[in-house]
Amino acid sequence: MTAPLPPLAGKLAALRSSAIRDLLKLTARAEVISLAGGLPDAELMPRERLAVAADNALRRAGVLQYTESPGWAPLRAVLAERESARLGRTVEVAEVFVTHGSQQALSLLAEVLLDPGALVVVEDPAYVGALQVFRAAGARIVAVPLDAEGMRVDVLKELLARGERPAFVHTVSNFHNPGGVTQSAARRRELAELAAAYGFWVIEDDPYGELWFDRPAPAPVATYAPNVIRLSSASKIISPTLRVGWMVAPDPVCRAVELLKQGADLCGSAFTQQIATELLADETWLNGHVDTVRNAYGERAKALVHALRTTFGDRLRCTDATGGMFVWADFTDGTDTDLLLPRALAAGVAYVPGSAFAVDGGYENSMRLCFTTSDAATLATAVDRLAGAAG
Amino acid sequence: MTAPLPPLAGKLAALRSSAIRDLLKLTARAEVISLAGGLPDAELMPRERLAVAADNALRRAGVLQYTESPGWAPLRAVLAERESARLGRTVEVAEVFVTHGSQQALSLLAEVLLDPGALVVVEDPAYVGALQVFRAAGARIVAVPLDAEGMRVDVLKELLARGERPAFVHTVSNFHNPGGVTQSAARRRELAELAAAYGFWVIEDDPYGELWFDRPAPAPVATYAPNVIRLSSASKIISPTLRVGWMVAPDPVCRAVELLKQGADLCGSAFTQQIATELLADETWLNGHVDTVRNAYGERAKALVHALRTTFGDRLRCTDATGGMFVWADFTDGTDTDLLLPRALAAGVAYVPGSAFAVDGGYENSMRLCFTTSDAATLATAVDRLAGAAG
The missing domain is CATH 3.90.1150.10 (Aspartate Aminotransferase, domain 1)
Known part of the structure; x- marks a missing residue:
């Protein structure tokens, strides 16, 4: 029995x-x-270059030990430099937080930004990994449709005019998964202006931004307002096996995420973060x-x-x-x-x-x-x- | 402005x-x-052996891609074999779930096992990383003191007799952090019997079990009842940089954790999991x-x-x-x-x-x-x- x-x-x-x-x-x-x-092509991933970087990492002090919750400091420095170039302003190391893939950033941000029953605005069709997290967090979810210029900011505007007050708006601004479209520069500016005017966060989820074919995508939404949290990742440009994603966010958000990250998994891998550092810092190669x-x-x-x-x-x-x-x-x-x-x-x-x-x-x-x-x-x-x- | x-x-x-x-x-x-x-000694970590395993892993197919949420299948097979020996019964691969360090198992289990306001029993003094997670999950926490034989199961018994019904009891049964004590075999059996009688889960958090000095610790609490979820990790015996922890739990718990893991961070690193597999499978060396x-x-x-x-x-x-x-x-x-x-x-x-x-x-x-x-x-x-x- x-x-x-x-x-x-x-x-x-x-x-x-x-x-x-x-x-x-x-x-x-x-x-x-x-x-x-929804996988990047493993055949295109830089196996040999990764092996060299792994070998270099394993000669370094600190590579085998627990690392800091916000990420290995030199990786944050390299990311701060790259993101400064991307955003056209100086991004401080304190504003950069390394996560276990950018999915972890979504999950920690849901905890950091959402009170029970809070409203989250997503794009429709939506990135399923984000929906899953926001639903698990108990958020009320309202969808705004996409068109050829990305999120229909006019529909968001109507929502706001009707009195809806989102905790945040989630957008995949570049080469949308699954919608395939890219938000126009005008819409980005308008979204940022609404965020500033109504006091909500924007999570700009950007794993695909560097994978443009003919011309680079417009400047990130994060260039237009301080309350935009930008997420990106090494998974699509190097390899998902590093599990290196990152967030660029104002210091109070990073500190709150740090508190939650300690409980979630203490820290990332010093080893894969050091490998990522070498590859992301090697601009010519990258x-x-x-x-x-x-x-x-x-x-x-x-x-x-x-x-x-x-x-x-x-x-x-x-x-x-x-x-x-x-x-x-x-x-x-x-x-x-x-x-x-x-x-x-x-x-x-x-x-x-x-x-x-x-x-x-x-x-x-x-x-x-x-x-x-x-x-x-x-x-x-x-x-x-x-x-x-x-x- | x-x-x-x-x-x-x-x-x-x-x-x-x-x-x-x-x-x-x-x-x-x-x-x-x-x-x-609370760090293991990095000087004792097997840098050379890790380098060999990293090199081997990088020659393998699948090492650069996203891996399965419950962990790389061969790692789960090696862990199932090791845990079978530990628990004295056949542990199925479906009962083994690889997490990003065992801290992530605690965090996912808090989501999977706790309804709002649920009661959690911890040991006092407590492992701070567990307390942090259970508090963040909104649990009501009751502490049971330790003595030289580990958790005072008699105090737990009194709590239960008074009508308290925990969702789970968390115990660091071996070489307690911070208490330094190990639960006696008699207490383990008694705890498992209470869990079966009152229908609560036990989370047996065991990162230190293999670090015995004179003689092995008694058989795990998990040998005595099916509703004991066992956590362990490669961090203290190999290196924390792998971020490889694992859980042995009944299939419904593993499937629920899998659902949450997808939202938390999709999956672990195929690379560090393949390294861990090689080292954990090499019994003579290990x-x-x-x-x-x-x-x-x-x-x-x-x-x-x-x-x-x-x-x-x-x-x-x-x-x-x-x-x-x-x-x-x-x-x-x-x-x-x-x-x-x-x-x-x-x-x-x-x-x-x-x-x-x-x-x-x-x-x-x-x-x-x-x-x-x-x-x-x-x-x-x-x-x-x-x-x-x-x-």
Whole structure:
């Protein structure tokens, strides 16, 4: 006779695993071309350069010990320098906080910025990893739609005019996941002005900003107001295995995050942070490396968009893919992408249906396609298979 | 004119930085012998062996990519095997979950096991990192004192008889931090029986279990009941820089933790997890390495205890230090360790006053002394300086 196990917390019932993750488990079959993933291409990651930096790190004092909660000081210094160039002002080391990937920054910021029941504004379609965290924190979530210029700031403005007072607005300003669009300079300025006027935070979540194909994205929202918290990461430009993300935020936010980080996991890895430091500080090498990634992804993105447009014509509308990792596509003929998925899998191609990114339903005719891990020929085959499945 | 920044969450006011961390910042002066830290000795960490494993890992597929949230599968398999030997039963891979240090397991478990206002029972004096997390989770905390045989299970029994129903009991069963004591086999069995009878979880937090000096600690509490969640870590036996901790728990707990881990930081580092796998799987090497650490710490512990007893005699009572990293000492003459600290620092020695570990006050005459990072002669000097300061 075995006694039943004690109960778990009640709030778990409200949480569910990411639909994307569950789907990915199903699409791991070798014969399926997966455009469903959201992974950078491991073949493009700098294995040799990482090995040299790992070797150098292991000769250094302090590399084996616990490190400081806000991150290894020389890494914060390198990031402060890079972010100063990005933001066009001097970013102090105290404003830089290293996190275990930028997902950890989202999770710690949810604790630091949200009182129970607080309002969070997200973009629709939304980055699922952010939604998951904000839901777990018990936030009330309101979605503002995207268009070709990014977040519809006019809709946000209406919300504010109606008296809604968000604790923060979350935006993926560059090469949106999943929406594929980039916020225009005008919208960035307007968002920052609203944040200053109404006194809310903006979390500018920017893992893809350096992955532009033809021209750099506009200056970050964070250049326009002090109450913008900027997140970025080494995962997409170097490798996710370093688990090095970072936050640029006013000192009181960094100190509050530090308090929570001690409880969350004490500190990051001195070893992977020292490796990241060497690679991020080596500008000549890094610029060349990121160029290689940009060129490869840019070519794949163009191949995917070209195949989609020539194959589907007016039946499908898709984003231009000017950077990042994703194309967002909408069937204009009412094809339901949830219903299409099993047929697509049977035909040997996977994508993520739009419904997985919906905050309040919708996007039944949409899908997210990731072009990072397939070459041009494979992407063309994938689109052929998709067309076969769509009939 | 600059607008004020938006507010932070109200609950932050109730949190405070760990007193130990703040103190450590003050004791970093080179001339101070610090027995205040809680760090393993970096000189004893296997730098060369880690370099070989890092090199091997970087030749492997998958090492640069995101890894699975519950941990790299071969690491979980190695841990399942080690924990099977430890627990005397077959531990399934599904019961093993890799965390970013065992601190992250505490933090995720607080979310998974605690409803708002739930009761948590901790040991007094308490592991500060656990207290911090449980407080941040809004738990009601009740402390049960330690004696030479570990947690006073009779006091827990009285609490339960009075109708208190904890969601879980947290225990550092082996070589307690900060208390220095180890729970007896009889108490372990009794605790497990209470957990089964009253239907609460036990979190058995065991980072120090392998650091025994003369004989191994008794079998884990987890050998006696299925509702014991066991935490351990590579930080104290290999290096904290790997950020590899692990949890052994029933499948429903692991699946709930997985859901939260996705939001917390997606996954750990495939790179450091592959390094940990190689070192933990190499039993012959690992046994030899851990023996070296045991011998060094054991010698230092004995030197510290000897110096304290010969120097202070009846004026100070201290634990025997049969393993782990800490000696707990109580002045029997009313010396206040908070008041003594500035004089001790001036004399060139640091410790952590007992009050830093108190759940509801007390321990004014106590202190925690860490012996891991000083050799026997330095420890003797430290005790001399302490005696000088104590007058």
